[in-house]
Amino acid sequence: MLRGRNGEALPLLVACMSVRWVHTLFATIATFAQKKPLGLVGGMILLVMVSLAMMGPSIAPSDPCEVHVLYKYASPGSIIEETGQRFWLGADQLGRDTLSRLIYGARVSLYVSLFSVGIGVTLGALIGVVSAYFGGLLDLLVQRIVDTVMAFPAIILALAIVAIAGASLRNVILALIILLMPAAARVVRSQALAVKEMDYVLAGRAAGAGSWRIIFHHMVPNCAAPYIVFATANLGYAVVVEAALSFLGVGTPPDVPSWGGMLSITGQKYVEVSPWLVVFPSIAVSIAVFGFNLLGDALRDVLDPKLKGEQSLFFKMEKPGHAREEWEDRHDETTREC
Amino acid sequence: MRYLAKRILLYIPVILLATVLVFLLMRVIPGDPALLILAGASGEGSFKKEDLANLRRELGTDKPIYIQYGTWIWGLLHGDLGTSLFYRTQIKKELGPRLPPTLELAFLGVISSFILAVPLGTLSAVKRDTTIDYVARLFTFTGISIPIFVTGLVVVYLLVRLFNWFPPLGYAFLWEDPLTNLQQMIFPILALAFFELNFTARVTRSAMLEVLREDYITTARSKGLGERTVILVHALKNAFLPIVTVSGWSLARLLGGTIIIEKIFLVPGMGTLLLDAITARDYTLIQAIVLVYAVAVLTANLCVDLLYAWLDPRIRYA
Numbered sequence: 013m014l015r016g017r018n019g020e021a022l023p024l025l026v027a028c029m030s031v032r033w034v035h036t037l038f039a040t041i042a043t044f045a046q047k048k049p050l051g052l053v054g055g056m057i058l059l060v061m062v063s064l065a066m067m068g069p070s071i072a073p074s075d076p077c078e079v080h081v082l083y084k085y086a087s088p089g090s091i092i093e094e095t096g097q098r099f100w101l102g103a104d105q106l107g108r109d110t111l112s113r114l115i116y117g118a119r120v121s122l123y124v125s126l127f128s129v130g131i132g133v134t135l136g137a138l139i140g141v142v143s144a145y146f147g148g149l150l151d152l153l154v155q156r157i158v159d160t161v162m163a164f165p166a167i168i169l170a171l172a173i174v175a176i177a178g179a180s181l182r183n184v185i186l187a188l189i190i191l192l193m194p195a196a197a198r199v200v201r202s203q204a205l206a207v208k209e210m211d212y213v214l215a216g217r218a219a220g221a222g223s224w225r226i227i228f229h230h231m232v233p234n235c236a237a238p239y240i241v242f243a244t245a246n247l248g249y250a251v252v253v254e255a256a257l258s259f260l261g262v263g264t265p266p267d268v269p270s271w272g273g274m275l276s277i278t279g280q281k282y283v284e285v286s287p288w289l290v291v292f293p294s295i296a297v298s299i300a301v302f303g304f305n306l307l308g309d310a311l312r313d314v315l316d317p318k319l320k321g322e323q324s325l326f327f328k329m330e331k332p333g334h335a336r337e338e339w340e341d342r343h344d345e346t347t348r349e350c
Numbered sequence: 351m352r353y354l355a356k357r358i359l360l361y362i363p364v365i366l367l368a369t370v371l372v373f374l375l376m377r378v379i380p381g382d383p384a385l386l387i388l389a390g391a392s393g394e395g396s397f398k399k400e401d402l403a404n405l406r407r408e409l410g411t412d413k414p415i416y417i418q419y420g421t422w423i424w425g426l427l428h429g430d431l432g433t434s435l436f437y438r439t440q441i442k443k444e445l446g447p448r449l450p451p452t453l454e455l456a457f458l459g460v461i462s463s464f465i466l467a468v469p470l471g472t473l474s475a476v477k478r479d480t481t482i483d484y485v486a487r488l489f490t491f492t493g494i495s496i497p498i499f500v501t502g503l504v505v506v507y508l509l510v511r512l513f514n515w516f517p518p519l520g521y522a523f524l525w526e527d528p529l530t531n532l533q534q535m536i537f538p539i540l541a542l543a544f545f546e547l548n549f550t551a552r553v554t555r556s557a558m559l560e561v562l563r564e565d566y567i568t569t570a571r572s573k574g575l576g577e578r579t580v581i582l583v584h585a586l587k588n589a590f591l592p593i594v595t596v597s598g599w600s601l602a603r604l605l606g607g608t609i610i611i612e613k614i615f616l617v618p619g620m621g622t623l624l625l626d627a628i629t630a631r632d633y634t635l636i637q638a639i640v641l642v643y644a645v646a647v648l649t650a651n652l653c654v655d656l657l658y659a660w661l662d663p664r665i666r667y668a
Contacts, residue, residue, distance in 0.1 A: 165606030175628040302495035
């Protein structure tokens with residue numbers, strides 16, 4: 013682990029920015045892969061998904077929105093006579109190619125999860141650090157708001173937000189940001205509370221650094237580990253929420269191919285006629301989430317020594333950090349009140 | 351007693367904050383409900399200016415925001431959830447019959463997931479690092495990655511294909527016709543339980559592993575107790591604290607999950623009412639339903655805290 017001037021640990025992100033950052037990055041990935049082969053599998057799944065999404069237009073066999081009236085519910089492998097094109101994974105109720113829709117659906121899932129996690133978790137983490145640093149009334153207020161937002165079942169809150177703001181990709185991302193922010197704030201806050209007591213923060217203050225300098229130069233980099241762990245673990249969660257919203261018919265608009273949407277339009281009514289319409293999108297969502305979970309779990313083991321060993325792989329997906337923090341909180345409370 | 355009083359007193363401000371949050375959510379997010387209702391989702395509907403003003407007056411959105419909140423909260427305190435925009439009836443009457451199915455799903459879901467998860471987690475911990483443990487962990491880890499709508503769809507598919515079973519139409523309340531009710535609800539409940547048992551089993555496993563390392567377990571073994579007694583009486587009882595703690599979030603998660611399961615299995619619960627309200631752009635109804643969900647979760651958390659105190663005397667007599 014690299015050390016900064018005041019002896020604080022320089023985490024992955026900062027290490028990557030050093031002069032030999034490329035070398036460091038590759039070395040880090042190699043060590044990670046060696047230590048956590050399952051995490052590597054998760055990373056590979058993510059990589060495949062990213063490449064599918066990026067190359068979507070060039071590898072998709074046909075336009076995902078192109079309607080083939082004569083080939084409604086075509087079974088997997090059937091061929092369009094005029095063009096010789098094949099429906100590798102079948103066609104839906106409008107004769108649209110399932111494989112192409114799956115590939116384009118990966119774009120939507122990734123887009124939503126990367127944006128919402130990127131913005132939501134970052135904002136939440138900053139709120140957590142600031143709240144921990146200043147403490148007092150601000151901290152109390154932030155904590156109560158966090159508690160309250162978390163009292164709502166996630167999917168219900170997201171549903172209400174999208175219902176009011178209107179069904180669009182942007183609003184799905186907005187809803188996810190509102191869901192992720194409080195959980196991220198709580199997880200990062202507890203790390204920030206520990207960091208705040210460190211000698212290097214005291215040293216910074218003694219050297220005359222202002223509050224914001226201490227927050228951004230000393231505390232934020234040292235809260236990166238829980239931030240990275242929480243963000244990765246919630247990428248899969250964001251994929252599920254987006255798919256669930258689209259499944260319920262309020263997420264992505266029907267003309268945008270998305271995994272949840274594919275299950276909602278076709279799945280329910282056509283279970284008997286064409287099971288592949290349910291099977292393939294289901295597998296796609298599950299594998300994506302599985303990959304994110306594997307990666308998130310491995311990263312947690314590596315970056316969060318507190319949870320090494322059998323305690324890892326244990327609270328998952330739905331606000332994993334939140335669950336763990338709250339568990340610890342309650343345990344603290346027990347000891348305090350005894 | 352101080353602990354109990356503190357917990358119950360804390361419950362009130364959090365509920366109040368929840369009402370503020372629901373209220374602000376409906377107001378702060380860009381979009382004028384009156385305009386949205388008149389213009390439709392695509393914004394193409396045509397209407398007169400007077401209509402807009404009239405609807406705003408009817409919704410009360412022409413008044414200052416604190417007066418709107420005051421009126422709403424005053425109604426809530428008198429047990430009045432407001433009037434539905436779409437059904438033009440008291441929301442209380444719409445919501446009343448929808449509450450039992452959802453609560454039944456969530457509660458029986460939590461209970462069934464516990465019944466399945468606790469033995470699984472315990473077995474996995476006792477047989478640590480054996481094939482049984484690996485299989486159980488693989489099962490729960492995979493289970494966690496399967497979204498609830500996938501589970502639901504797979505269950506429906508299997509039922510329809512293998513047993514020619516269809517979600518029955520018409521709903522019977524548990525207290526009116528328990529047999530029909532259970533016939534309708536058993537599969538939705540099992541689908542929910544499958545979703546939740548993975549979390550619970552993992553918590554059980556790690557809590558058991560922690561407890562099995564304690565000195566009193568060694569003591570129990572050394573005084574000659576059978577392994578069964580040691581695990582069931584001494585270990586499991588102490589491992590129950592964290593398990594009960596997570597059951598509160600289990601219920602929150604399952605309440606969220608019920609909406610998807612209700613849609614798949616056509617259960618006439620709160621979730622389907624919420625989806626209808628969203629389609630009808632019935633803002634007062636959406637507001638009321640979201641609040642009811644939050645109150646349900648907060649109440650469940652309160653109950654868990656009380657249960658926690660009952661299980662652990664150290665908290666009670668603090």
